[in-house]
Amino acid sequence: MSPTLHALLILLVAGGVTFLIRALPFLLFGNGERVSPQLHFIGRTLPLSVIAVLIVYCLKDAILSSFSALWPQLIGILITALLHLWKHNNLISIAGGTIIYMILIRLL
Amino acid sequence: MREFRYALKQTLPVFCGYMVLGIAFGLSMHEAGYNWLWSMLSSTVVFAGSLQFTLIGMLGGNLLDVAITSLSVNCRMLFYGISLIERFRPLKKSKLYAMFALSDETYSLLCGAQTPEGLSDKKVVLWMSLLDQSYWILGSAIGGLMGQALPFDMTGVDFAMTALFTVIFVERWQASKSRLPAFIGLGYALLSLLVFGPANFLLPALIAIVFTLFLLRDVIENKEEKAV
Numbered sequence: 146m147s148p149t150l151h152a153l154l155i156l157l158v159a160g161g162v163t164f165l166i167r168a169l170p171f172l173l174f175g176n177g178e179r180v181s182p183q184l185h186f187i188g189r190t191l192p193l194s195v196i197a198v199l200i201v202y203c204l205k206d207a208i209l210s211s212f213s214a215l216w217p218q219l220i221g222i223l224i225t226a227l228l229h230l231w232k233h234n235n236l237i238s239i240a241g242g243t244i245i246y247m248i249l250i251r252l253l
Numbered sequence: 254m255r256e257f258r259y260a261l262k263q264t265l266p267v268f269c270g271y272m273v274l275g276i277a278f279g280l281s282m283h284e285a286g287y288n289w290l291w292s293m294l295s296s297t298v299v300f301a302g303s304l305q306f307t308l309i310g311m312l313g314g315n316l317l318d319v320a321i322t323s324l325s326v327n328c329r330m331l332f333y334g335i336s337l338i339e340r341f342r343p344l345k346k347s348k349l350y351a352m353f354a355l356s357d358e359t360y361s362l363l364c365g366a367q368t369p370e371g372l373s374d375k376k377v378v379l380w381m382s383l384l385d386q387s388y389w390i391l392g393s394a395i396g397g398l399m400g401q402a403l404p405f406d407m408t409g410v411d412f413a414m415t416a417l418f419t420v421i422f423v424e425r426w427q428a429s430k431s432r433l434p435a436f437i438g439l440g441y442a443l444l445s446l447l448v449f450g451p452a453n454f455l456l457p458a459l460i461a462i463v464f465t466l467f468l469l470r471d472v473i474e475n476k477e478e479k480a481v
Contacts, residue, residue: 198458238423
């Protein structure tokens with residue numbers, strides 16, 4: 146098989162597996178019947194947990210390396226959260242937090 | 254078109270994050286000998302950032318390895334659809350695309366703000382999914398095209414992604430009647446990171462979270478009722 150065709154096949158396999166993973170809950174629970182109370186409970190409470198996990202995911206390398214890599218990110222997160230509690234505007238919070246972070250890593 | 258404009262505004266932070274990460278991806282593909290068309294192709298058929306970065310080194314590898322890697326890197330997404338089953342139901346056939354395009358970032362946007370009164374929720378869902386993937390494909394192409402020469406130092410712009418998750422966390426935190434799931438998520442993520450390391454910590458953490466949420470269901474629902 147030519148390398149081009151092989152790489153194409155690799156992408157199709159990766160894309161296919163990813164699609165199946167994303168579609169599985171809909172295939173298992175989406176066939177007309179009501180979602181069970183247990184599942185409804187998970188669907189309601191899981192996102193808050195998952196977002197917390199994704200924040201840790203963003204910080205994973207800094208957490209494992211050093212505090213000097215971690216603290217600008219923690220301050221960025223704090224600024225973002227405070228701006229959001231204050232203004233409730235996604236762009237202000239995200240731009241504010243990101244700019245503060247970019248300044249902090251340059252001052253180090 | 255009001256749905257399109259609303260989706261455009263909501264997805265702007267993802268635009269910033271995806272452009273930066275997409276460019277980084279395009280640059281890495283370029284360095285590995287795959288041009289911008291390959292980056293675009295990968296972003297079109299796979300559309301899963303962390304997996305796409307992993308795949309760069311595997312494009313000449315064997316198919317079974319790729320299947321197993323895809324499964325373990327993206328397993329966390331098994332849980333995303335659960336909270337969207339009811340919301341995706343009105344999408345009918347276009348649901349296929351919305352499921353395909355359910356990335357971390359699109360999922361978090363869908364978990365964030367409620368669609369305002371008067372707008373069609375299914376159009377908003379579709380526009381957000383389509384826009385997010387377009388940003389990602391565009392970023393990958395630009396990265397591939399511009400090679401290594403960045404006009405100025407943009408180090409740290411990718412923090413926009415962390416900030417986006419923070420904003421969604423604050424919104425979810427304020428809307429939730431019980432905050433326990435936040436601490437459960439945080440606790441298991443940190444524990445799992447220390448035990449399993451950065452490459453493999455997501456799946457064990459998510460499994461532990463789902464089990465713990467089920468175990469604590471009575472406690473959490475009691476709190477929710479008291480908060481009403």
